[in-house]
Amino acid sequence: MAENENDMQSAQAYWKTNVRLIIILLAIWAFVSYLCAIVLAPVLNGIYLGQLPLGFWFAQQGSMITFVILIFVYSYQMDKVDQQFDVQE
Numbered sequence: 001m002a003e004n005e006n007d008m009q010s011a012q013a014y015w016k017t018n019v020r021l022i023i024i025l026l027a028i029w030a031f032v033s034y035l036c037a038i039v040l041a042p043v044l045n046g047i048y049l050g051q052l053p054l055g056f057w058f059a060q061q062g063s064m065i066t067f068v069i070l071i072f073v074y075s076y077q078m079d080k081v082d083q084q085f086d087v088q089e
Contacts, residue, residue, distance in 0.1 A: 010085060025074055044058065
């Protein structure tokens with residue numbers, strides 16, 4: 001019975017770690033996608049990245065590039081979490 005409880009606690013800790021990582025990455029994505037591309041766009045449009053206003057850049061490319069980077073970060077971090085909890089493939 002004690003082994004089953006340890007497995008349950010380990011599973012709950014694993015899930016809690018996974019959810020915390022997802023929340024952090026979603027907060028970063030929301031910041032870039034909504035705040036930088038929409039809310040802060042007028043302020044950021046005064047700064048230029050090449051020939052494009054920064055607010056426009058975040059709306060067109062920045063949020064997509066950030067999303068792809070976050071996918072790789074999630075994959076890398078979850079590999080580490082999987083090893084930590086001994087559930088790697």
